[in-house]
Each structure stands twice: as structure tokens, then as C-alpha cells.
Amino acid sequence: MAAMNGGPARVTREPYGREPYVRARIGRDTVDGKAIAWTRTEVQVKWVDRDGAMRTDWVPAQAVRRISRDESAWRDPYDDYGFYYPADGTDGGPGNGPPAARHDAAK
Known part of the structure; x- marks a missing residue:
């Protein structure tokens, strides 16, 4: 993880289950996942790889962009x-998803 001004970088996290969804360029691949932590310069991304394994890695912030939960392939x-x-149909946070009446209706 990056350090700022020679000291440790301040790491920000959202509560478990409420992390923002992101699309990140990791090597030659583009992955959809969640930002589980971040600093001003890096984002720790959690995603499922092609083999179905859960992965995490610190990625330069400029290689990551926020997406809605509904845009994510994972x-x-x-x-x-919630x-x-x-339930009231307002934007509940970083997911920017549709109202509850529309979520996972097929389940």
C-alpha cells in the first residue's frame, strides 16, 4: 500500500456489505468487484477471477471507476x-440501484 509524505496512507473503508462496486483495470484484464478499502492513490479491489476464486489486490486509483451494483458483472x-x-426508492448509497420493488425480482 502507498505511503504519503513518508508516513502510512490513511485507509478508508465502508461497512461490510455496503462497499461500493467498481470496475478496475488489473493487468490486461478489466474486472468488476468491490472497493473494500482505499487511500488517495490506491483502491483495494475484491473480485472473483475466471477460475471462480475470490481475489483482492491494491490497484492504482486511476485504474478504478465506481459503477452501480446493477452494472456489475459480479x-x-x-x-x-436495504x-x-x-424501500423509498431514493439513492441509498454508492450502489445507486433501483427501488427495492425492482431488486432481484426473479429470486
Whole structure:
């Protein structure tokens, strides 16, 4: 992880199950996952690789952009659905998802 001004970088995290979804360029691949921690210069991304294994890596911030939960090719089964899809239909946070009436209707 990066250090700023010779000291440790300040790391920010969201509560478990409420992490923002991101699309990140990692090597030659583009992956959809979650930002589980970040500094001003790096983002720790969690994603599932092609073999189905859960991975995490620190990625330069400029290689990461925020996306909605519904845009993501991978969705964390442990999400706090009320956070991503608030019952009143307002934006509950970084997921920017649709109202609760529309979430996972097929399940």
C-alpha cells in the first residue's frame, strides 16, 4: 500500500456489505468487484477471477471507476440489500440501484 509524505496512507473503508462496486483495470484484464478499502492513490479491489476464486489486490486509483451494483458483472451475495435498494426508492448509497420493488425480482 502507498505511503504519503513518508508516513502510512490513511485507509478508508465502508461497512461490510455496503462497499461500493467498481470496475478496475488489473493487468490486461478489466474486472468488476468491490472497493473494500482505499487511500488517495490506491483502491483495494475484491473480485472473483475466471477460475471462480475470490481475489483482492491494491490497484492504482486511476485504474478504478465506481459503477452501480446493477452494472456489475459480479454481485456479492452478502450485500446489504436495504442499503443498495432502499424501500423509498431514493439513492441509498454508492450502489445507486433501483427501488427495492425492482431488486432481484426473479429470486
